[in-house]
Amino acid sequence: xxxxxxxxxxxxxxxxxxxxxxxxxxxxxxxxxxxxxxxxxxxxxxxxxxxxxxxxxxxxxxxxxxxxxxxxxxxxxxxxxxxxxxxxxxxxxxxxxxxxxxxxxxxxxxxxxxxxxxxxxxxxxxxxxxxxxxxxxxxxxxxxxxxxxxxxxxxxxxxxxxxxxxxxxxxxxxxxxxxxxxxxxxxxxxxxxxxxxxxxxxxxxxxxxxxxxxxxxxxxxxxxxxxxxxxxxxxxxxxxxxxxxxxxxxxxxxxxxxxxxxxxxxxxxxxxxxxxxxxxxxxxxxxxxxxxxxxxxxxxxxxxxxxxxx
Amino acid sequence: xxxxxxxxxxxxxxxxxxxxxxxxxxxxxxxxxxxxxxxxxxxxxxxxxxxxxxxxxxxxxxxxxxxxxxxxxxxxxxxxxxxxxxxxxxxxxxxxxxxxxxxxxxxxxxxxxxxxxxxxxxxxxxxxxxxxxxxxxxxxxxxxxxxxxxxxxxxxxxxxxxxxxxxxxxxxxxxxxxxxxxxxxxxxxxxxxxxxxxxxxxxxxxxxxxxxxxxxxxxxxxxxxxxxxxxxxxxxxxxxxxxxxxxxxxxxxxxxxxxxxxxxxxxxxxxxxxxxxxxxxxxxxxxxxxxxxxxxxxxxxxxxxxxxxxxxxxxxxxx
Numbered sequence: 001x002x003x004x005x006x007x008x009x010x011x012x013x014x015x016x017x018x019x020x021x022x023x024x025x026x027x028x029x030x031x032x033x034x035x036x037x038x039x040x041x042x043x044x045x046x047x048x049x050x051x052x053x054x055x056x057x058x059x060x061x062x063x064x065x066x067x068x069x070x071x072x073x074x075x076x077x078x079x080x081x082x083x084x085x086x087x088x089x090x091x092x093x094x095x096x097x098x099x100x101x102x103x104x105x106x107x108x109x110x111x112x113x114x115x116x117x118x119x120x121x122x123x124x125x126x127x128x129x130x131x132x133x134x135x136x137x138x139x140x141x142x143x144x145x146x147x148x149x150x151x152x153x154x155x156x157x158x159x160x161x162x163x164x165x166x167x168x169x170x171x172x173x174x175x176x177x178x179x180x181x182x183x184x185x186x187x188x189x190x191x192x193x194x195x196x197x198x199x200x201x202x203x204x205x206x207x208x209x210x211x212x213x214x215x216x217x218x219x220x221x222x223x224x225x226x227x228x229x230x231x232x233x234x235x236x237x238x239x240x241x242x243x244x245x246x247x248x249x250x251x252x253x254x255x256x257x258x259x260x261x262x263x264x265x266x267x268x269x270x271x272x273x274x275x276x277x278x279x280x281x282x283x284x285x286x287x288x289x290x291x292x293x294x295x296x297x298x299x300x301x302x303x304x305x306x307x308x309x310x
Numbered sequence: 311x312x313x314x315x316x317x318x319x320x321x322x323x324x325x326x327x328x329x330x331x332x333x334x335x336x337x338x339x340x341x342x343x344x345x346x347x348x349x350x351x352x353x354x355x356x357x358x359x360x361x362x363x364x365x366x367x368x369x370x371x372x373x374x375x376x377x378x379x380x381x382x383x384x385x386x387x388x389x390x391x392x393x394x395x396x397x398x399x400x401x402x403x404x405x406x407x408x409x410x411x412x413x414x415x416x417x418x419x420x421x422x423x424x425x426x427x428x429x430x431x432x433x434x435x436x437x438x439x440x441x442x443x444x445x446x447x448x449x450x451x452x453x454x455x456x457x458x459x460x461x462x463x464x465x466x467x468x469x470x471x472x473x474x475x476x477x478x479x480x481x482x483x484x485x486x487x488x489x490x491x492x493x494x495x496x497x498x499x500x501x502x503x504x505x506x507x508x509x510x511x512x513x514x515x516x517x518x519x520x521x522x523x524x525x526x527x528x529x530x531x532x533x534x535x536x537x538x539x540x541x542x543x544x545x546x547x548x549x550x551x552x553x554x555x556x557x558x559x560x561x562x563x564x565x566x567x568x569x570x571x572x573x574x575x576x577x578x579x580x581x582x583x584x585x586x587x588x589x590x591x592x593x594x595x596x597x598x599x600x601x602x603x604x605x606x607x608x609x610x611x612x613x614x615x616x617x618x619x620x621x622x623x624x625x626x627x628x629x
Contacts, residue, residue, distance in 0.1 A: 042546060044451045073549075201597075206452070206544050207536075215591075216351060218346035232452055232544070239540045243353075260454035260542060267456065 013065065032093035032293050033065045034286055037083050039100050040125075041070030044258050045278045046098070048124075052279020056286060064290060067092065077101045084108045088115050093164035094289035098123035102176050106130040109138060118292055122285035123278075124177055139292070141284035141301040143276045146187075148305030152253050153188020155272045155307055156225055159251060162193030164224040167216045169202040169209050169237060171229040178204075178229055181255060185227045197223070202233040209233035214241035217250070225251040231261040231273055238269045257308045265310045275306045320615075324578040327611075328585065335589030342592050351584045353539065357532045358472030358580045359381075360557045363484035364415075364525030364561075366576045367385040369559055370488065371521050372501040372568025373429035377418060379551035380440035383544070385411045387444040388535035390543025391452035401462060408530045413495060414527015415441060419519030429522070437552070445547040462538035473535050477577075480528065484573035496519060501568025517623040557604075558583050561611045582607075 036053050038046040050068050057066040067087070071079045080100045081300045088111060095112055097119060099105040106126055113136060121140045131138060160166070168185050171178035173310055182199060189196055197220050202209030209228065213236065214293045216223060226241075228234040234254035241250050247269065254261055254273035264270035292298050336343040353601035361378050368375045378609050383605045385407040416437055422429040462472050488494040499507045537543050556566075562579030564571030586607060590600045 042445050042450045047450055205546070206540055206542060207547065210540055211350065211354060214350050215346075218344075218350065219341070235452065235454060235542045236540055239542065242541065243539070258452060260452045261455045263456060 002093055015048045018187050021093065027034055031063065031065050032290070034068065034094045034096060034289055035067045035069065035087040035092045036096045036286070037080065037087065037283060038068070038070045038098045038282075039080070040076075040081065042073070045256055045276075046070055049278035049282045051096070052277075053282040053286060054281070056283045064286070066286075071100060077104045081105065081108045084112060087187070088112050088117060090116060091115070093293060094118040094120060096120045096122055096285040096289055098281075099126055100124075102127040103130045106134055108134070110134045112137055118289055120285045120292075122281050124175070127176075137229075137298065139298040139300055141288050143303050145177045145305075146184040148183025148274045148276065149181040149255070150188045151184075151307055152255065152272055152274050153185045153227065153304070154192070156194035156227065156253050157194065160194060160224055161193070164194050165197045165220055166194045166223055166227065167198040167200070167220065167223055168196060168304050169200055169212050169216075169226060169228045169233050171204040171233070181229050181308045191226075194225075202229070202236065203230060204230055205290060206232045206236035206239075208236070210236035213237040214244070216221045217241070217244055217246070223250060225253070225271075227253045229255060231256045231258045231270075234270055234273070235260060235264070238264060242269075257281065261308075265308065267305045268310070271309070273308050275308050277303060277306070280304070281304050319618075320579075321575065324562070324575060324582070328578065328582055331582065331585050331589060335585070335593060338589070338593040342589060347588065347592070351581075351588050352471075352474065354588075355580060355584050356471075356477045356535050358551075358555060358558060358584070359477040360480045360528050360532045360535065360576055361525075361551070362558045362576045363480045363573050364528035365555045365559045366484065366562070366564050366571045366573050367488065367497055367521045368429070368525050369556075369564040369566060369613050370497050370501045370568060370571045371518055372504075373422065373518070374414075374433065374523070374556070374566065375418065375429065375522065375525045376433040376552050377414070377436040377440055378525060378532075378555055379548035380437045380444065381411055381414050381526055381529040382533040382548040382551065383546065384414070384440040384444040384447070384533075385451070385530035386537045386543040386547055387447040389533065389537055390455050390461075391447050393455050393458040394453050400458065404534060407533060407611020409528060411533070412523055412527040415529070416519055416523040418526065419522030422522065423515045425520050441545075441549075447485065448543065448545045450545060452545070453540050455537060455543060456541065459538050459541055462534065472538060476531065476535060480531070481573055481577045487572075488573055493520070498569060500563075501570070516540050554583065557608050561608060563615050582611075 008306065027097045041050065042049055053066060053068060057064065068084045077100045084095060085108065095117060097105065099121065102124060112119050119138050121138045123142050125140055125142065126138055166189055168182055170182045186196060198216055200212045202212050213226060214273055216226065217240065226237050228237055231254040234252050237252050241247055251269050257273045257275035261270055261273045280303050284303050288301055363373060365378065388500050389403050389407040392398040393407055414436065418429065418433055421427055421432045455466035488497065496512065500514050500517060504514055536547060559571065559576040560566065561582055562572060562575035564576055586604055587600065590603060
């Protein structure tokens with residue numbers, strides 16, 4: 001009985017360690033190992049990111065080895081910290097991280113740096129003051145969300161008259177990329193002389209955004225456009241506009257260019273969205289890591305955001 | 311107190327709470343008492359209302375179904391993929407979605423009955439499994455359905471919507487099923503004392519499986535309402551929805567220990583939660599404040615219910 005239990009736990013340990021031993025059993029590890037740690041792989045954006053990274057690795061198999069990991073849902077900060085810990089434990093050469101939280105991941109990045117593992121920040125920028133407090137300097141590769149959102153706003157403004165009422169449905173209010181996009185949208189709208197009558201949170205979700213749009217339309221019947229922080233929320237807003245029978249009379253903009261948005265663009269239900277190229281963000285992070293491992297000084301890289309229309 | 315009278319005071323109490331909430335919010339914000347609020351709330355109620363009917367039955371037999379939110383996401387994903395990926399016509403796609411929900415529910419019930427795993431654990435497991443399948447079916451991508459589901463659109467005619475009809479039909483049929491049929495009596499019997507039922511020679515297993523199957527089926531039905539409203543299927547839909555459904559049923563007096571519950575009162579629970587949610591948002595309460603108040607309301611309503619029913623009465627079903 002006790003022996004059975006012992007054997008079972010031995011088996012468990014063996015199973016758990018199998019991937020690790022496979023790594024360490026490589027004949028003289030010449031190629032650096034890079035771990036790409038993302039947010040939820042149930043989110044299309046990170047799926048694209050993972051695919052982009054894997055493609056890049058396949059083309060550059062001689063240069064590095066890739067491990068990709070994602071967490072269960074966007075908010076699971078603790079799980080992401082555990083994954084970073086695992087990567088430190090198996091001694092990868094570099095960690096390319098899309099942090100689920102801009103501050104909570106800083107201490108574990110410090111631990112990685114302490115273990116002489118290079119950390120490159122992608123997608124969602126780590127908080128500058130938290131990094132400064134820990135005396136860390138982490139290179140960042142990713143898009144400029146303020147700039148991207150401003151472009152979306154400018155594109156919309158060209159189709160409106162100054163003084164028109166617009167509303168913004170933003171993502172989780174505490175997330176840096178959500179704040180950046182709202183800032184970009186607002187700046188573009190104000191510059192063009194539009195009136196922003198409401199900024200509400202749709203928490204990145206379709207259903208919350210749908211409810212928010214219904215409220216906005218009832219409170220401001222003469223609303224001319226709704227700017228959304230991501231495409232998922234734009235889907236919910238478009239459905240609300242359809243249900244109210246006001247399709248075509250209220251313009252909607254999105255962000256991210258998910259596959260569902262393509263159809264909406266074709267049907268003129270969505271005016272414009274922005275592609276941040278998740279695949280390029282991951283590749284930029286990996287290239288940054290490889291360059292630094294190869295001896296280059298650390299530097300930030302800005303990746304492009306392109307407007308997508310019909 | 312006779313059970314008829316107690317039923318009346320319970321029912322009246324909930325109606326009064328609802329009226330009181332509406333009054334408070336109307337005083338707090340002039341815009342609350344309006345047709346727009348009614349529209350906004352009636353937009354969100356059907357999904358919860360349809361699911362709470364199934365949950366009431368599950369609670370009555372002394373079980374719990376944590377998988378309904380995920381099953382809803384899975385069935386919506388199946389529907390969306392069938393329509394957009396495989397280009398199926400609407401009718402068979404709807405049938406496939408409903409059958410998926412029914413099957414998932416039946417599996418929940420069968421595992422609880424034959425493997426004797428408590429339904430809390432079974433559905434905790436299937437909650438994850440259904441979510442996983444939802445991601446698999448959709449390849450983790452939101453499916454935009456658009457015109458393919460427009461036939462079920464927001465309003466059928468004369469302001470009668472699919473959601474409204476579904477709500478009324480499921481609540482009425484559910485209540486009749488619970489209080490006026492042999493099946494309902496068996497369900498209450500199982501929740502009160504399954505042993506007694508067995509000793510009396512009644513096969514409780516089929517009733518239990520059927521109850522979980524109904525819950526799964528109604529989650530699938532809710533997914534159709536969800537997809538029709540948003541014209542899209544989202545594999546992330548309904549995360550945490552099971553807790554809202556359970557909260558509504560519990561506010562409506564359904565006991566997590568089994569033995570009693572009322573479909574109509576669970577539905578009133580849904581309305582109370584919806585009014586609270588929307589009203590708090592309108593008077594400008596922040597998300598954290600909303601959560602704190604709603605959480606307190608759930609506990610308070612159950613505490614009140616227990617207090618009023620202090621003398622250990624017999625199991626009852628109210629209408």
